[in-house]
Amino acid sequence: MKKTTLAAFLILMAAAVNAQSYIGYHSDNYNGVHGLLYNPANIADSRFKTDINLIGASAIIGNDYYGAKLEDIFEEDFSFDDDGLKSPKNSNNAYGNADILGPSFMFNVSPRSSLAVFTRARVFFNANDINGETYENISDEFDENVDFNVNEGDYELSSHAWAETGITFATVLLNKDQHFIKGGLTLKYLMGYGNAYSSGKNITIDYDADGSGTTGSIESTGEISYGNSSNITNDFENYEFEKSADGFGADLGFVYEWRPNYADYTTTDADGNTYAPKDINKYKLKFGLSLTDLGSLNYKNGSEEAYDITNSINQDDFENEEGFEDKLNNLYTQIRSGNSAKAVLPTALHFNADWNINNHFYANLNTDLSLTSKSKTNTNSIANIVSLTPRFESKWFSFYSPISYIENIGVQWGAGLRAGPLYIGSGSIITVLTSDESKGADVYAGLKIPIYQNRPKDKDGDGVMDKVDACPDVVGPAENNGCPWPDTDGDQVLDKDDNCPEEAGVIENKGCPWEDTDKDSILDKDDNCPEEAGAVENNGCPWPDTDGDGVLDKEDECVEIVGTVANNGCPEVTxxxxxxxxxxxxxxxxxxxxxxxxxxxxxxxxxxxxxxxxxxxxxxxxxxxxxxxxxxxxxxxxxxxxxxxxxxxxxxxxxxxxxxxxxxxxxxxxxxxxxxxxxxxxxxxxxxxxxx
Missing domain, CATH: 3.30.1330.60 (OmpA-like domain)
Structure with a gap:
């Protein structure tokens, strides 16, 4: 009995892969149209005028069952069974994702809003709760004289290939001082190109080498069900590439940015409109929250079969049946037949925090959490993951090195870069190159046409951008909208500081001429009594008559005592x-x-x-x-x-x-x-x- 026969019977995994795409690259503020894959709000207030993706692909393989050194795998005498490290357990899991971003583009439709149109092809594979001992007990040409037992229990397996055409709209929801919020929505038309799944309940297989005669016997218990789209036929061996289902999906996301230094880059034009340059990142901290892959596809012409495999059969009878379906139909009991189950997309919640350490260095914390049940039939799910990604980022070049903990795989360390139109990287390359027991490998690459936001022009070099400079050819301060302050009356006191801008004055009097309010020929600046006429000898104040006797104090020999004029203001002795x-x-x-x-x-x-x-x-x-x-x-x-x-x-x-x-x-x-x-x-x- 061959391994492939039993493997098909059990519908076990041959390999496991992680379910994330473009690890590390999605944290880059210059990822352009790729940003909508994780959070549709990302394309608003972008560093791009337009970003055109020509082609990009991401593929990742890995598993929690088998690990090996990368260079050993490519050696001629490498043996899967004998080399590497196996880690079988009662519940081995597998996740798979191939993601191709086809021709796609994003552009700004207004200063606050952006639009994107994209095409995408995706393949997902999930195998959950597979008993690793199953593979251990089966070999390619196993010894028919040796008994073995497989206690598989329950399992879920699903694979799905579909294409997406989507449109994303994102806009700024709040831009007030240091607080900035944007939101985005993606609507997707889904085209299903293939779906297959299987599940098992309480499955056991007991092989008795002696059997009842010259051949062994296979005793099994449990229930197996499987389903597939109509374009997969003949024991899953034939596949026709054709659209077999339609559906709709959606992504929703929000981004909050904390901009404590907003005043440093915000300018206001003569009409009171504020403006900030589009070519720079303005936040100190950024937080993103999004839901992706809301939706499903219903393969209406697909079918599902279920069998009770509780039986004891002869080994020869098992091997005499030609195909997988023949074995089930002729040797076991069919318990139900009908339409295939709806294929549920791998709905996920994403949280992202980004710290702008300075103008070029950043640290990003990303969490992806699956929101779909791994025990639900025909449901794809991502692997839960937490990533910390330090990166260097500039307009034409970025480098990042994500360190991730991935569910069922463990720690992965990778590196990637963006150089103008090229992006390439891996979320696991460093782990793969340095580990003797690597359980995963991934790579992504692509080409795009980036059209960046321009640095705002400042022709006169006065620090006020031409967009808000009322005098773009003449140096002037920002407070006067980029225009020099005038001096209308030519008194060397600028109008902004001149209290009398149309009348020449002096600097000491804020551009106004000195006045003589009381017209006593003494200027107010020297007049101790500017609103009351007085004498020069008394600093512009009138001479007082303290005692009111008609003799001024300056001539009164008794200033505080009433006297007579004849006696110089003093009282007379009668x-x-x-x-x-x-x-x-x-x-x-x-x-x-x-x-x-x-x-x-x-x-x-x-x-x-x-x-x-x-x-x-x-x-x-x-x-x-x-x-x-x-x-x-x-x-x-x-x-x-x-x-x-x-x-x-x-x-x-x-x-x-x-x-x-x-x-x-x-x-x-x-x-x-x-x-x-x-x-x-x-x-x-x-x-x-x-x-x-």
Whole structure:
């Protein structure tokens, strides 16, 4: 019994492949139309005016069952069974993807929106929950005298080939300061070119070498079902390339960009419209979220058969049946027959985060998660994957080196580049070249015609792009829309800083001439009272009259005391005041025969001081007088000393000494007769008289 016969019977995998395309390249901001394959929002605000893909292909092989060194595989004596490392387990899995991007293009339909049209051919293969011991127990020409047992259990296997023609529209949804969001939608017309699938439940196979006679016997249990499109016939050996099904699919995606330095590249034209150059990446962090491959195809003319394979048969009977279908129909029990199941696309969720380290170096984190059930009949699914991709990126060249963890395969390390129209790479090349037990290999390559966004022109070199420069041929600041600031009045103060742009002025007065608001011939800049006419000698202010006596302070000798014009603004000592003053003075008492003032006279002197303070500029003479008792010289001396004692008392109490003089007249100026006691008392006196 040959291995191929049993392999067909079990519908086991011959190889397993990873299900992702263009690993590493999809993180490049210059991937152009390829960007829509992972997230349709990518084509909005693109670094391309137009990107035309001529042809691109991606193919990946790998598995979690078998690993080998790459160079050994190409040696003549390499043996699959004897060389390499096998890792059989109860649930080995396989994923397959060949992806061809045909003629496709994208272009900008407005400053905010982009459109793409693409063609694509795809082949997917999935084998889930295959028992690795199955292959271990089957060899090409196995020993018919050795028993073996296969406990396959449940499995799911599907393969699907289809083509897509799609249209993608993406637009900017939000562009506000440092926040930027764009969204995109892809609608796809699907053309099915082939579909085959199989599933098994509780399958076991027990081969007994002795059997019941000279040949072995095969005892099996479980249920097998298989289906295929109408263009696959004759035990899956014949295939006609023709469209066998139609359907529709969709992709949906959003991208958020955080642009903390938006003000550095955003300019505003004279109409208030903002503009940012299209040829540079403006984000510090970018996050993408998308759903891809929503949809299915219904092969209406396809068929599905199901068999109960619980039976014990002779080995010769098994090998005498010609084909796979003959074995099932003649040796086992058919339990149902009908139309094939709908082929479900490999729906997936993609999350992407990109960090702009500086203008050319980036780090990208990408996660692809399958949203389809691996246990559902005729359903394709991608392999779950997490990739970290550092890259160097520029307009004409990019290099990236993705490190990925892929479900059921493990860690893969690759490298790729883009050089103008060429892109080529592999998500596993470094792992393949360095590992002795590589379980996968992939490669992609393609050609395109990139038409990049131009660097905005700035003919006058003033840093303001011609697109928003109101004076593209003359150097000017951005604040004035690229035009030089005018100086209309020619006073060397630019109009933007000139408070009087049409009247020549001086720099110190912000371009305005100095004014004389109060018309007092003193300019406001020098006028301490610019709104009130005044004198030059008083810095443009009017002379004040603090006490309101009609005598200006500059001429008023008593600025804060009301006086008369005749007395230079000071109050005049009237006859009544003089009389009152002397009435007080005459009551000043001295000790007998001495010049010392009696304490009883203190209150009188205080009253005198109060009167003198009311006339701060008046000068007085303190005069001393005596009676005629005693000698003339003695009386003269005593009068002088008493006058001086009063003067000193007044000075001590705060009267300005410049205002006081003292003089003694002795007995020479009596005001009454000295013959009587009463007259002599009147003659012993002090008078305080105004100096005129």
């Amino acid at each position: 006859i009544e005041v003089q009389k009152t003053l002397n009435e007080y003075a005459k009551t000043i008492l001295f000790n007998f025969g001495k010049s010392t003032i009696q304490t009883a006279s203190t209150n009188v002197l205080v009253d005198i001081i109060s009167i003198l303070n009311e006339y701060p500029n008046a000068k007085f003479t303190v005069e001393g007088h005596t009676d005629s008792i005693g000698s003339v010289p003695a009386n003269q001396k005593l009068s002088e000393e008493r006058a001086l004692a009063v003067k000193n008392f007044l000075i001590k109490k705060g009267i300005d000494p410049e205002r006081l003089t003292s003089i003694g007249y002795g007995e020479s100026k009596p005001i009454a007769t000295n013959m009587y006691k009463d007259g002599r008392a009147q003659n012993r006196r002090v008078e305080i008289n105004l100096v005129k």
